[in-house]
Amino acid sequence: MPLPLPLTSPDSSASSASPADPASPKSRGRGLRPSRRTVLAAGVGGTATALVLGAAAPAEPSVSADAISAAAVREEYLHGWRGYQDVAWGHDEARPISRTTHDFFAPGHTFGLSIVEALDTLFLMGEDAEVIRCCDWIEQHFDPVQNADVQIFEVVIRLVGGLLAGYQATQRPALLARARELADRLLPAFTASPTGMPYTHVNLRTGAVRGKVAALAEIGSNAMEFGLLSRLTGDARYYDASLRAYRAVISRRSALDLLGTSIDVETGRWADCTSVAPNAPVDSFYEYLCNGGALLRDAQLSSWYQTLTAAILRHQAVRAGGRLWFRSVDFRTGRPNGPTTQLELGAFYAGLLGKGGAVREGSAYFDSWTAVLERHPVLPESIDYTTLAPLDRSGQLRPEYANSAFDLWRITGDEHYKECAFRWFLAMRDRQRVPGGYTNLRDVTAPAGSARSYDDLTPGYWFAENLKYLWLMFSGTPRFDYRVGMLSTEGKALAGLRPQWL
Numbered sequence: 001m002p003l004p005l006p007l008t009s010p011d012s013s014a015s016s017a018s019p020a021d022p023a024s025p026k027s028r029g030r031g032l033r034p035s036r037r038t039v040l041a042a043g044v045g046g047t048a049t050a051l052v053l054g055a056a057a058p059a060e061p062s063v064s065a066d067a068i069s070a071a072a073v074r075e076e077y078l079h080g081w082r083g084y085q086d087v088a089w090g091h092d093e094a095r096p097i098s099r100t101t102h103d104f105f106a107p108g109h110t111f112g113l114s115i116v117e118a119l120d121t122l123f124l125m126g127e128d129a130e131v132i133r134c135c136d137w138i139e140q141h142f143d144p145v146q147n148a149d150v151q152i153f154e155v156v157i158r159l160v161g162g163l164l165a166g167y168q169a170t171q172r173p174a175l176l177a178r179a180r181e182l183a184d185r186l187l188p189a190f191t192a193s194p195t196g197m198p199y200t201h202v203n204l205r206t207g208a209v210r211g212k213v214a215a216l217a218e219i220g221s222n223a224m225e226f227g228l229l230s231r232l233t234g235d236a237r238y239y240d241a242s243l244r245a246y247r248a249v250i251s252r253r254s255a256l257d258l259l260g261t262s263i264d265v266e267t268g269r270w271a272d273c274t275s276v277a278p279n280a281p282v283d284s285f286y287e288y289l290c291n292g293g294a295l296l297r298d299a300q301l302s303s304w305y306q307t308l309t310a311a312i313l314r315h316q317a318v319r320a321g322g323r324l325w326f327r328s329v330d331f332r333t334g335r336p337n338g339p340t341t342q343l344e345l346g347a348f349y350a351g352l353l354g355k356g357g358a359v360r361e362g363s364a365y366f367d368s369w370t371a372v373l374e375r376h377p378v379l380p381e382s383i384d385y386t387t388l389a390p391l392d393r394s395g396q397l398r399p400e401y402a403n404s405a406f407d408l409w410r411i412t413g414d415e416h417y418k419e420c421a422f423r424w425f426l427a428m429r430d431r432q433r434v435p436g437g438y439t440n441l442r443d444v445t446a447p448a449g450s451a452r453s454y455d456d457l458t459p460g461y462w463f464a465e466n467l468k469y470l471w472l473m474f475s476g477t478p479r480f481d482y483r484v485g486m487l488s489t490e491g492k493a494l495a496g497l498r499p500q501w502l
Contacts, residue, residue, distance in 0.1 A: 069422055070474035074125055076429055076438075077467040080458060081122070081130070083437025084114050090141060096436030097456040104460060105155070106148035112137060116159055118463035119166035120493045123500070124479050125471060131170060132502050138163070139174045144182040147205040152189050152198050153218040155182065157284070158460065160225045161492040164232070168493070169479075170502040176232060183229055183238055196244035197265035198222075213271045215262045215281035219245050223292035223301065224488050231296075239296070249285075250304050257311035258331035259285075274338060275331040277312050278349035284489040286312075287348065290356045295486050295495055309356055317361070323368040324361065325385040342385040344369075347400035348489075351407025359411060366404050370420055373401065377427040378444040394455070395441035397432060399465035399491065406469040410482065418473050425470055438462060465491030 088094035091101035092113035104113050115134045122130045163179035166172070188207040189198040197219050200211025223246065226238035252268060253259050261272035261282055276282055286308060293302030315334040316326045326346070328338035347369045353362030372388050373379055379401060380390035402421050409417035431448050432438050437458045446453035468491050472480060478498065485496020 066418075066474045066476070069418075070471060073425065073467050073470045073474060076425075076433070077121065077125065077463075077471070078127075079433070080437040080462060080467075081118065083435075084458060084463070087436065088114065090115070090137065093460050094437060094458045095456045096434050096439050096458055097454060099436060102457060105150045106146075109146050109148040111146075111159060112142060113158060113460040114458075114463050116142075116162035116166070117460040117490075119162055120169050120497065121463060121468045121471070121491075123166075123169040123497070124468065124477055124493070125475075126477075126479070128500065128502055131166075135166065135170060135172050135175065135502065138166075138178060139172075142178055144178060144185055145205055147203065149201045149203050149208075149210065151201055151218070152186055153200070153221055155186060156222045156225050157488060157490040157492075158464070160186075160229070161488050161490050161494065162464065164225060164228055165492040165494060165497070167232075168497045169499055171499050172502065179229060180233055180235075183226065187237065187241060190241040190245060193265045195248045195265055195268045196241070197248045197263065197268075198241075198245055199265060212264055212266050213262055214265050216249065216259060216285035217281050217283055219249055219263070219265070220285035221288050221489055223288045223298075224295050224486075224494055227292060227296040227298070228494050243300075246289075246301070246304070250308075253308070254332045256315060256331065256334050257307050258315060258329070258334070259308065260331045270331075273331055274328050275312070275316065276328045276338070277308075277316065278326055278346040278352070279328075279341075279343040280345040283345055283348065287352055287489050290352055291486060291488070294355075305356060309353070309358065313358065313361060320386045321388075323371060323385070324364040325368060326365075340384050340386045341382055341391060343382045344379045344396075344398050345400055347379070347398075348403050351404035354404075354408050354411045359408075362404070362408060363412075366408055366417075366420075369401055369404070373420075373424060373427070376444055377448075378431050378441060380444050390445065393443045393445055395432070395444040397428070397438060397440055397459055397462050397466065399461065399469065402466060402469040403487075403491070406473055409473055421470055421473055425467075428466070461490060 083096050084094045087099045088101040090112055091110045092104040093102040094114065095102055103110055105111060115137055119131060119134055122134065160179050160183055163175045167175035167179065185204045186202055189202040189209050190196060192209050193199060197214060199209040200214050200218050202209050223242045226242040230236050230239035248268065249259065249263065252270065258275045260270040261274050261276050263270050277286060286305065289301050289305035292298065293305060312326065315329055318325055318327045325342055327336050327340065329335060330337045350362045350366035350369065353365060372383055375388050376390060378395040379398065381392035381394050381396060383390055401424055405417040405421035432441060434454065440455035440457050440459070441453050442455050443453050471477070480493065481496040481498060486494055488494050
């Protein structure tokens with residue numbers, strides 16, 4: 001197939017509504033309890049500064065408030081980054097409390113995951129010395145040919161995506177070369193499959209594959225990275241593999257235009273016939289149809305997204321307590337099928353709905369999660385959407401709520417989303433900051449600072465996502481083109497970076 005055309009403009013749904021000046025969007029006067037109305041941003045610029053928002057104010061104080069917010073976000077990011085550097089440099093992830101390391105992909109194997117995840121965030125924050133240090137480590141130590149079985153999904157969105165974003169930020173050829181070599185090692189998972197839907201795991205050294213039952217997110221979260229890699233290298237194999245996998249799934253949708261959860265990639269038979277969208281483990285399958293269609297200017301991906309989303313809104317949208325949620329249904333009949341559970345991972349869907357043109361529904365779903373945040377200072381991993389009570393009380397430093405706030409702010413220019421995002425940031429800072437960085441929580445309902453509440457891990461994605469969304473909202477950085485910039489499901493800036501040759 002012909003390679004996709006270069007991206008010259010964003011999709012129409014985003015471009016028409018993105019704020020012309022990200023530093024000073026309009027406000028509709030809606031706030032939270034409590035909001036950023038009175039916050040002490042201590043330590044920013046060496047002083048404690050009172051941040052007062054909420055009432056109408058002249059333009060200059062509004063800009064200053066954003067600058068204070070951006071500085072606070074940057075300081076917390078660097079606190080987490082210093083924690084990783086101190087105990088885990090060159091390893092995948094840090095355990096900040098025990099001051100030990102964690103191998104994410106396979107025990108005994110490191111890919112410097114947090115280094116790759118942090119590349120474009122550090123770049124956007126202007127931390128060029130750190131970016132150079134990260135690039136040097138990758139050039140000297142990153143090994144894409146390790147004798148390790150790795151999950152295709154995680155490697156694509158984290159490592160391939162991170163290397164591509166780093167290349168677009170710095171123009172260092174070695175980063176693109178590593179991304180291509182790694183993708184070549186992943187391709188057997190696609191080409192060895194009779195249906196073209198990838199196996200879940202591949203050995204990077206031998207090419208041996210395993211895992212024949214794959215969830216939708218594992219099958220379809222690669223179009224953005226593989227499409228961009230095909231564009232940058234002129235090699236269509238990567239995007240061809242991604243599209244073949246997508247076609248195989250879409251062709252097996254039900255008469256209602258719904259999809260199941262997991263499928264046997266060898267036989268093409270559904271292994272789980274429940275549509276759980278937008279929850280994991282199907283979430284980013286839909287995200288990549290919408291974002292991939294825009295990034296790669298592929299009308300087929302965009303059309304599939306609209307078809308499937310219309311069916312989800314028709315058969316799965318439900319109101320509980322006056323709030324919009326999404327129930328699980330049998331994908332063949334549309335009948336409710338399963339408990340009234342909603343995963344925090346699904347909170348990204350509010351922004352995705354907005355980007356796909358359903359701004360009203362996206363805003364309503366965001367408000368549903370905001371109601372959860374008002375009840376629980378840190379969003380629990382899962383809730384009963386009829387009561388907002390937590391089902392899984394852990395807090396895994398998830399970025400999805402901030403992701404949606406960023407997306408909806410770009411679309412609408414509404415100050416409300418910045419207020420919500422900053423409150424979310426303050427809760428994370430209050431509850432999950434430790435001397436060695438940031439950590440997951442075992443129980444979000446435990447008192448702040450309670451030793452029993454802390455887990456001991458800074459996930460690599462924290463460096464890629466959480467504070468990047470807030471930095472972009474408050475900093476107005478000139479290193480990002482807000483008109484055309486696009487992020488992957490892992491928060492990697494795959495379009496819109498304004499490169500510096502580092």
